[in-house]
Amino acid sequence: MLLTAEILVFTLSVFLGVGTSFDIGLSTKCVVIPKEMDMCHGIGYSEMRLPNLMGHTSMAEVILKSTTWQHLVHTDCHPHVRMFLCSLFAPICLDTFIHPCRSMCVGVRDSCAPVLACHGHTWPESLDCNRFPADEDMCLASLTKEYKYLHKGR
Template sequence: MRCAVLSLVWAVALPACVGAVHGMYAFGQPELFQRRRSCKAIPNNLQLCHDIEYAEMRLPNLLGHETMNEVLQQAASWIPLVQKRCHPDTRKFLCSLFAPVCLDDLDEPIQPCRSLCESVKRGCAPVMAAFGYPWPEMLDCERFPLDNDLCIPPAGVGFAPATREVPRVCDACKEKAEDDNEIVDNLCKNDFALKMKVKEISYMNGDTKIVPETKSKTIYKMNGVTERDLRKTVLWLKDGLQCVCDEMSDINATYLVMGQKQDGNLVITSLKRWQRGQREFKRISRSIRKLQC
């Protein structure tokens, strides 16, 4: 499983994502890094580190990624952690590793200060632990230098600003108050409606790819979807890396998902966490049983 499988149901695949740091720069051996380093412009599509206060990054970076494609793929996996806002300096810390600042007159890499790592760990490790996964060993804060003039400190005194803007909620995940007629109308506008649990979440080209647990699926509607589609159901949340879906914060939850078939893909237009016994879902169940489009 690729490290790109990280979401805030990201805990589904966190162990695979920890592999992103397996090639981490050998702290204490800067001569190895100096011989190979080169400055590269930070690309606009490096969304994790978009619009930070420096323009060039080192390759290889402090996680051992040697190509920009590798950086882009692995960095995308951590965007949901930043969106979780577990600490205001999460983005600064991650970017200091994925896109370390590159200065022409400085050969030695600028690492995050140990205090920055410890501060972010205090805020974000409990979020990761809530899903049953520890802080990655390769991000052990003891690996980073004590605060000095050549490391990036916490509290906004560095190169990468904290993320303060509230992330956009994905359209499919926005709460909508609907009566029975509107629920039926919404069902009729869509090509499929599933009640399901999530098996796996990953990212591809900025979209969120969702694989349901096969045994958990209850199919309410499949219009224009073949048996083959049904056997290999993969759902897509368009531009999932550009927005948040707090509805999908519990890997053990059951969801009602509706959507349309677009260019051969099953695209989600509505997603609700299914809560047994809740009045809204009793109404939805009644509406589905008497569905006539």
């Protein structure tokens, strides 16, 4: 099932306990998204799970690693680059981890990898899109044309 970034907070509670669980097997806790992670403020939630989906176990590590991506967010290389990165660095605090869908990763990678290349960087292996669930699994997806069409009157 696809969850769009725009309706993530509204619909995720409906899906708790449904679908495949993508827990990383670590004991997690909910913490407030720190002010230093301004790219992840105003995304629809204010608490994140720690450790996160990148395997960062301390808030200092999360802040350090996430701030290196802020420049990419400011390029607007893809409409969902911020939601994609925040879902990894500051995943919403629910009973299970909600990964970005593979299609969201591919879309962001295809649009943003050339920007990274202009600065001498390649798309990192840690963001290999094959590690993310297919769109038919429970995951965070980009807003699609089909969704806009199906929900046009609502």
